[in-house]
Amino acid sequence: MKLSNKIFLTTQIKDDDKTTNVWFIISLNKLLKQDLDVKLSYSLLKFYKELQDKEEVFNEAKAKILEKFGTKEGNGYIISKENVEGANNEFKSLLEIEEEYSIEKFKLPEDIKISAWDIIQLELILQE
Secondary structure (H helix, E strand, O other): OEEEHHHHOOEEEEEOOEEEEEOHHHHHHHHHOOOOOHHHHHHHHHHHHHHHHHHHHHHHHHHHHHHHHEEEEOOEEEEOHHHHHHHHHHHHHHHHOEEEOOOOOEOOOOOOOOOHHHHHHOHHHEOO
């Protein structure tokens, strides 16, 4: 299954005329804490480890964008007005990159205790 790097965000993103809340990893963590059958647990843990590896690469690429367009100040970076557009364009390109993951869509067990909000966030990997 292919997923874009947007899954690594825990914020709101604006795409042209719509705003999307992205809390995929947080919702996945809640699911991982549930008592699931061994096959599903194994599949989710394998997927989670893939996410961790790819998130590390994502964060390194994000840091390079900040270094390229920003000025180090304390623990963060300040991006000047003249560099905002370039930084935003590169960050948007980074978010649109899709990666292949080994997980297949699955159905949630009926007795699962997870919020509707978390289910919405996990729709990318859930079967109807």
